[in-house]
Amino acid sequence: MSSLFPTYKRKQIQLHKGSGTVVFDQNNKRYLDFTSGIAVTSLGHCHPEVVRALKEQSENIWHTSNLFEIQQQELLAETLVNQTHLDAAFFCNSGAEANEAAIKLAKKYTKRNKIITFKDSFHGRTFGSMSATGQPKIKEGYGPLLTEFIHLPFNDSVQLKNTADSDTAAIMLEVIQGEGGVKIADSSFYKQVQELCKEHDILLIIDEVQTGIGRTGKRYAYEHFDLDPDMVTLAKGLGNGFPIGAMLGKSKLTEAFGPGSHGTTFGGNPLACAVSQSVLNIIFCDRFLKDVERKGRNLKNRLEDALINLPFVNEIRGIGLLIGIECEYAAELMKALEEHGLLTVPAGEKVIRLLPPLNVTDEELETAVRIVTEAFNNIYTKAI
Numbered sequence: 001m002s003s004l005f006p007t008y009k010r011k012q013i014q015l016h017k018g019s020g021t022v023v024f025d026q027n028n029k030r031y032l033d034f035t036s037g038i039a040v041t042s043l044g045h046c047h048p049e050v051v052r053a054l055k056e057q058s059e060n061i062w063h064t065s066n067l068f069e070i071q072q073q074e075l076l077a078e079t080l081v082n083q084t085h086l087d088a089a090f091f092c093n094s095g096a097e098a099n100e101a102a103i104k105l106a107k108k109y110t111k112r113n114k115i116i117t118f119k120d121s122f123h124g125r126t127f128g129s130m131s132a133t134g135q136p137k138i139k140e141g142y143g144p145l146l147t148e149f150i151h152l153p154f155n156d157s158v159q160l161k162n163t164a165d166s167d168t169a170a171i172m173l174e175v176i177q178g179e180g181g182v183k184i185a186d187s188s189f190y191k192q193v194q195e196l197c198k199e200h201d202i203l204l205i206i207d208e209v210q211t212g213i214g215r216t217g218k219r220y221a222y223e224h225f226d227l228d229p230d231m232v233t234l235a236k237g238l239g240n241g242f243p244i245g246a247m248l249g250k251s252k253l254t255e256a257f258g259p260g261s262h263g264t265t266f267g268g269n270p271l272a273c274a275v276s277q278s279v280l281n282i283i284f285c286d287r288f289l290k291d292v293e294r295k296g297r298n299l300k301n302r303l304e305d306a307l308i309n310l311p312f313v314n315e316i317r318g319i320g321l322l323i324g325i326e327c328e329y330a331a332e333l334m335k336a337l338e339e340h341g342l343l344t345v346p347a348g349e350k351v352i353r354l355l356p357p358l359n360v361t362d363e364e365l366e367t368a369v370r371i372v373t374e375a376f377n378n379i380y381t382k383a384i
């Protein structure tokens with residue numbers, strides 16, 4: 001029996017070695033990793049630049065606490081807010097913590113309590129971020145949660161307009177709902193969100209924990225929809241597997257987060273920031289991001305050509321290298337993909353999510369499309 005709490009339903013696979021998109025299990029079976037540890041290892045496994053940054057920093061200093069100035073934190077904050085309308089960063093250790101920071105700051109700055117989030121959203125597992133989350137299964141058994149949150153249907157502009165008012169502190173939004181099933185709203189919905197925020201002085205918090213740091217072919221996914229967030233939360237891809245999260249915000253908010261108002265022991269330590277800086281040095285580069293956009297478009301088109309005529313495939317959607325295939329038999333198909341050497345992640349109820357590293361090669365994408373096409377056609381042959 002395992003000495004672990006059984007909080008996860010784990011596969012019988014142990015990945016013990018990886019390089020780029022390729023990973024090997026305990027029997028040395030080779031896979032293409034289209035999970036990236038759930039949108040985390042965006043530069044693949046053991047990227048030489050990231051390994052070098054970790055090694056170098058680990059030989060200088062790891063941790064000092066936020067009682068001291070941390071040059072690596074200053075530099076990382078500057079890199080993150082550069083060319084955005086955001087001005088300041090707060091560093092923490094996870095997506096849930098980044099959202100906690102945003103929720104606390106929104107309440108403190110606005111002196112309002114009501115926060116609007118959306119059904120099927122996912123914002124994390126702490127009490128605050130779990131209360132924000134719009135999926136009942138995440139909250140089951142935990143008793144009364146924070147009462148601040150109102151969960152509206154995603155992509156419903158009318159209900160949003162009827163609910164957002166001058167008592168609303170914030171609207172918290174995933175531009176693309178990742179865990180909820182790779183769902184994207186109409187551009188009119190994002191426009192409505194932005195307009196209501198301006199009209200009632202509501203803070204717009206965009207949860208980019210999954211979609212940020214180049215995943216959609218832009219540094220942040222909100223750039224696709226011309227949104228102007230007051231806060232952005234980050235984690236997953238920010239450290240390529242080294243735990244780090246961040247909350248970015250506009251300068252008007254800085255005063256409400258003065259000394260003693262919020263904090264964390266580990267957040268933004270030199271080791272985490274040095275690793276993250278090496279990640280951004282590669283990803284925050286126009287040429288790199290354009291290539292993500294190109295590969296994402298190509299992957300989506302190829303999958304559409306191959307699958308869309310199968311009667312059990314509903315839709316293929318996503319932006320950049322965050323792609324979901326909504327279909328019947330999702331669990332069986334994912335098992336078949338795994339057997340043929342392609343690892344994927346489920347999302348929502350019927351969605352297979354593809355999250356390759358952003359530097360995946362065209363050849364690896366071709367191989368993945370071939371494996372997917374074969375598995376889907378095999379299931380179809382069996383089903384009829």
Ligand SMILES: *Cc1c(COP(=O)(O)O)cnc(C)c1O
Nearest residue numbers: 094095096122123124209210235
């Ligand atoms: C994964 C995720 C989180 C939670 O991040 P943790 O690091 O697991 O706390 C929050 N929001 C979104 C959109 C996520 O995908």
